[in-house]
Amino acid sequence: MxxxxxxxxxxxxxxxxxxxxxxxxxxxxxxxxxxxxxxxxxxxxxxxxxxxxxxxxxxxxxxxxxxxxxxxxxxxxxxxxxxxxxxxxxxxxxxxxxxxxxxxxxxxxxxxxxxxxxxxxxxxxxxxxRPTGPTLTASAGGPGSGRPPTRVDGPVPVISPLVRKLAREHGMDLRALAGSGPDGLITRADVEAAIEAGSVAAPETGSSGARRQVEAGQEPARAGLEARHALTGIRGLVADKMARSRREIPEATCWVDADATELLAARTAMNAAMTERDGGQKVSLLALFARITVAALGRFPMLNSSVDMEAREIRQFADVHLGFAAQTDRGLVVPVVRHAQSRTTESINTELIRLTEAGRAGALTPGELTGGTFTLNNYGVFGVDGSTPIINHPEAAMLGIGRIVPKPWVHQGELAVRHVVQLSLTFDHRVCDGGTAGGFLRYVADCVEQPAVLLRSV
Known part of the structure; x- marks a missing residue:
């Protein structure tokens, strides 16, 4: 039956x-x-x-x-x-x-x-x-080899794709590692430890599969391509948006140097006055620049907009959804602090910390990465003074912040060493002219130089 x-x-x-x-x-x-x-x-x-x-x-x-x-x-x-x-x-x-x-x-x-x-x-x-098949020998990580057993089938359990990327860059076979995480999960620390211990050779090139030393006077042999990297995931999205931005937006950039000494002093005073109620979260400079930017957009709202060429109109937004460029191991991401115009400096700071941690962990949701109306780009963290960044399409402008460094500066009629920052504004020239862009940037610089200016509008 x-x-x-x-x-x-x-x-x-x-x-x-x-x-x-x-x-x-x-x-x-x-x-x-x-x-x-x-x-x-x-x-x-x-x-x-x-x-x-x-x-x-x-x-x-x-x-x-x-x-x-x-x-x-x-x-x-x-x-x-x-x-x-x-x-x-x-x-x-x-x-x-x-x-x-x-x-x-x-x-x-x-x-x-x-x-x-x-x-x-x-x-x-x-x-x-499992079906009968080859067994592991000592040289492949079997008994007595002193190496962790090599996995022979199935996916290698790793804690994140960043671990796979790091292993690929150093020519490492993850199957040769024993993970220290739960159930043998391979962590970034495991990979970095293997690299530091010198147990993984760098990727080799050449027809024989090894890098050959070139003697003095010899012409080095060309080995062709070193590697191919697919433009997929976040990297692919960034590539598409940047290319579209350059194709569609007639952008221009203006910049100004500002004395940030008083802003640094104000931040120090804020953090010194922290209480237990604040949760121990110190206010970052990025949070202060974000608060200044929101105030500047309140005075120059045309920069909080986008262009719809099909409808042939400029769409000006009532809410400021402030994006900030963050470099992670997975590439550049732009998390968004939503309704920034309704937040205090403390609230903005808390949200920046939360989104940054989520970005580093690869846990940002699509909703947290979309819908921005204006972007901050703090390229100063890379040790550079200035930049002309590409606008985050379909937004109309981006404020760039360089590193803050001690420089000779005329202060109150005398030469002094002050902490100076270069600010840049890249803007869509279809949205506004140089007068609006310059007025926005000058207001930001004034707030940086004299934080008390900001108190008039908050």
Missing amino acids: APAFDVNSLEFKLPDLGEGLTEAEIVRWLVRVGDVVAVDQPVVEVETAKAMVEVPCPYGGVVTARFGEEGTELPVGAPLLTVAVGTPAGPGAPEEPAERALQTAAEESSGNVLVGYGTAAAPARRRRV
Whole structure:
């Protein structure tokens, strides 16, 4: 008598992740072929152009196939995996045939023997019996080698894609490392320790696979390309936006040097007056520049806008959603402090800290990376004085902040050493002329030089 159980193979496709995203890169598979998954269990970690997210599967059953290796980019709607879902054919159907049916479906797809599975809804004890194959030798990390065992199948568990990137840059095989994290998770510290210990050679080039020393007077052999780096994820989004900005926006830049000595003194006084109520968060210079910028946009609102060429109109925004450029290991991101015009300096500072930490952890959501109306670019943290940045399309302007350094400066009629910063404003010339841009920048500089000026408008 045939078992009263039907096995359906359901295909789960990459869902629409919102914010107009059309593709995503597989960062890490969270399940293997043959694993039992529950409804809404995360099965894969993907990176979009705006954030990194875990994707849950809407089906419960046994994974029978996966589509795409880690690092593969898939369009929305492409198959991610298939799941064998058991459905009883009638009341009172025995569970044992159901177990065998799911097990058989998994075996046919994976070639592995699965032993000890319960039903799809309630997985019981399980173990995986791997097909017979080559065994590890001591030189490959086996017993007595003194090296951690080398993983021979499945994805390598790492804490983030930044770890994979760091390993690739140093020619490291992550399978040769034993992770110090939970369940053998490989952390950045593990990779950096291996690099510092000299256990990983730098990537080699040349036809023989090794860098050759060139003797004096010899012509070095050309080895061709060193590497190829795909413009995907956040890097791809930045490339597209920067190219579009340069194509569409007739931008101009003006700049001014400002004496930031009094601003530094004001910040020192603020932080010295901190109480336990403040939570120990010191006010950053970026937060002060952000507060000054919001006040300046209140006086020159045309710079808080964008241009719609199809409608042939300038769209001026009532709210200031202040973006700030932040460099992370995953590339440049621009988190947005929303409704900055309604926030105090303390509130702006808290939000800057939160968004910066989320950016470094790769945990920013699409909503936190979109919708900005004006951007701050603190390139001074890289040790440079000035820059002419590209406007963050579709915004109309960007304020740049250089490093603050001691310089000779005429102060109150006498030469003195003062802390000077160079400020630049890159603006869309369709939105305003030089008079508006210069007035905005001069007001910002006045607030930097005399923070009391700001008190008139806050």
